[in-house]
Structure formats: C-alpha cells, structure tokens
Amino acid sequence: MSVQAAPIATTSTARRALGRLAWTLVPAAPFVIVTLIWIMATGILNPSKETLPPVTDVLASIKELALSGQLATNVVASLYRLLLGSILGIVTGLIGGVIVGLNRKLAESLNPVVVFFNAISGIVWLPLMITWLGIGNALAVFLIWNTVFFIVFQNAALGVQLVPEVYEQGVRALGGGRWQTMRSVILPGALPYILTGIRTGLGFGWRALIAAELVGAATGLGTMIFDAAEYHRSDIIVAGCLIIGVIAIVMDRWLLLPIERRTVRRWGLVADTEKE
C-alpha cells in the first residue's frame, strides 16, 4: 500500500498545483474573451473606425500617447487628484464613521443629513461647484471627496456598530480604558468594513474623477477622452478607458489586496479563498 501511495500523492500534488495555476489565470479570462470578440467584431462587421476602432489602432495610439509624453502628464494629473480626493475622503470618512458608529443617538440624529447629501452626491454638484471652485484641481478633488467620504463613512459606521460587545467588555475587564478599547477592539474589529469602504470608495472615486475632468480640467485622462471625442478619435477614447481600468486593477491588487491579506484575512474575519 505504502509503495503505491507515493506516486498517487505526487500525481494529486501535481494536479493540485495545476489547478491552482488554472485558478490564477481565470481572472484574465473575461478580458481575453472580450478582446477576442472585439477583434472578431472589427474583422467581420468592419465598422467605421469612429464606431469601433480596431485593437491595433488603440494599441498604436497608446504607444503614441506614451511616446509624446501626453500619457504621463495626464496620468499624473489624474492620479494626483484621485489620491488627494480619496485620502481626504478616507480620513474624514473614517473619523466621522467611527464617531457616529460609537454613538447610536448621534447616528440616528445625523441619518437624515447623510441620506440627503448622499443622494445629491456626484455630478449633480458639478454646475454649482464650477461657479464656486472654478475649473481645476479643487473641483475634481471636491467631487472625489464627496464620493469617497460617504462610502467610507457608512461602511466605517456599520463596521464599528457590528463589533461584538463582548470583545469590548473583555478588554474593559482587563482594565482597558476608552483608548485601549478603541485601539485594540473597535478599529481592528471594524477593519473588514473599513477596507471594503476604501476599496469601493476608490472605485467610485475614479468615476467622480473622470466626470470632473470631462468638464472641469485642462489635463487628465478624462480631459484626454473628452478632447478625443471632439475630434472623433475613438481609438484614444478606448485607450483612455483601458488605461483607467488597468490603473484601477493595479491599485486594487498591489495596494489594497495585500493590506486585506495581511489583516482581516490573516485574522480569519473574512473567508480566505487562497487558503489550502
């Protein structure tokens, strides 16, 4: 039996390694499929370049934009606004959300205001804000903040409210005061929701950024796309979309996911799909 067991074990290990490799490739599948459909559509239907540019045109325009330095300028301008607005939104949303989450009465009294302003969030502010802030970074940063803040705020408040009371009682019984329970119970306990809020907030932050840049900026990826639309350059429009999407994936995978893996997944607070 034991003689036979060894090769079987090896086969199953190899199969498992293969399976794992397959699963790491699965996330790429939708992109490959869409690209194939895209290539087939342009090849078979032969639409005008304005309706749907061929893949090769889009790649060529990305190369052109990169070589001319336009791409770098626009990406830097957009990322600067995105990060500034998001950091402001995350910090204020976290502080507000934790305070409100700890205080049920305050949460109830603030609820109408939050619902009111949350409903008006986004580009509804744009016409008014152009006259207040003018065109430029301030406008974009405000719109991003306005989006990120509410998402982080609501998630943080919910996360704080859902921390089991017994954890707090346990630390208080060990002699822990307010600061101790805040640091060692409330914040780590609410982290799964806080991280979800930040990830979702950043995603919506991109939308607010591009919306702001379409109207109110001289540089940036949104401006680039809007200018391209005026010259009917749909290859640049699609290129802009691709670049936005790729940067979003990179930020999520290499910035936010590692934080999540090292904290809430390590602690067993959310299911870790990568666990053996």
Next chain:
Amino acid sequence: MDAAANAEKIAVSGFRHFFDTEDGPVQATGVVDLKIRAGEFVTLVGPSGCGKTTLLKAMAGFIRPTEGTIHCDGKLVTKPGRERGVVFQELAILPWRTVRRNIGHGLEIAGVPKVEREEKVTRLIDLIGLGGFEDRYPHELSGGMRQRVAVARTWAADPDVILMDEPFAAVDAMTRLTLQEELGRLCVATRKTVFFITHSVDEAVFLGDRVLVMTRRPGTIKAEIDIPRRAAGGRDWESFTTDVEMQGIAERVLKLVRAERGLTPAEEARAAAGAGA
C-alpha cells in the same frame, strides 16, 4: 486557614435588577444576598433565564444594579476593573491577536515591561499546553484551545477575583471534562477567588467549594451546599464519579435545580448524564 483567606472578598447585598424594555421594566432577578470569601470557589447553578448572567455582569461592573450594592474588598463596584477578571460565555478573545498577544493583553494594558510580560505569558502558555501555538491566531485553533486562551488571558492579568460565565458551554463534552480538571488544578495552584456560573449540576459540584442554587426567573438564591474539601489535586472526574459522598451531593443539588422547572424527560436525561454532556 489564615485570616486573609477568611476575609470577605465579594459582598452582594439587596441586589435586584430590572431591565428597561419597550414594554416597561422587566425583572431580571429577585433579591440576592451573597458573600464570597477570599480564595473560595463558588459555583452558581440555576435554570436558564433565571438571572445568573445578570448577577455576574453586575459583579463585573458592566451593569449597574437597579437595587442594592456590590462590594469587592469593601469598595463599591461601579465599573469594570482589573481586580475582577471575567471569562465570558461567548468567546471574548480577540481574533486579531495571536495567542501570545491575547494572553499578554492584560499585562500590556497594565504597562508591564515587555520582557517580564513575555516571561509570564510563556509560563502560562506552557501551563495550558499551548506551546508551539504562541503565534497562531484564534481562528486557527480548536474550540478547546481557544477556551484555554480565554482562561489564560484572564489569569495572566492576575485579578483577585475571577468571574466565569459558563465558560465551557460551547466546547465538546470530552474537551469540557479536561478543561474542568485543568481549571480545578489551576485554582488550587493560584488560590484565586472564583465565582462560576453553570447550568450543569455536575460541573457545579465538581468545581465548587460551595454550590449556590438559584430559583427560576426572577432568580433568588434558594439553597447553598458546602462541598467537603478534597485533597489537593483530587479534582478529577474518575474519583468524582466513584465518590459516593460527591454523588450524593450532586443528586441533592439536581433535585433542588429540577424543582425549579418542569423538565422534559430528554432534558432530565441530559442533566443526569452530567457535565451538561
């Protein structure tokens, strides 16, 4: 017994508690008077919903009694304090702290220097048999291991009084027997004053120096039974189940508890099977 051991550690007098609900106040307990001497292991057994946990939470300082007072070492209890450790029914160890950092948490809060803290924690980890698991997180441990960490965390902070609220209710029957024996040994070794709540008659008699029986809601203490002192280290289930005197006491307590509720045959069998198994 020396004078210090005879000193009154906890005094509950005229305690009565009501909970505020939307339909008005609901009485959680009847009037409870209770004294616990230093070094004593007192167990409280009673039907569910009788107010045991309410009494314990008031002793811990989590709730203010509607009526009456609770004193610890002559000081009025108004809030939680590190001289009164609590082991909770629900698991209260923190999922985001490793075994080592959970057990050392109380010492960390007390500002004990790291070297001293680590030394103490390592000793406790060895004592509860979790050597090699120091840097694991709670979700990587079995239920019994987690409960050991919870007990060790409370012990590490070195409180005078330890309040335990059905700490072994959630672990499997076999593990529970081991944990009970370990707790018995730990208490003999450290001479803590312990107040232990359970709904298992055998657990109450096995662990306690004195067993209190509570009536059904709103609970009052209707009987107290002194358990004769066992030889040090004599708390093991083999000798307990073969000890005629102990079995007699357990039977007496069971009758007192059963009188408080109409037990279904299934519940009766379960209670008689012992240790809540």
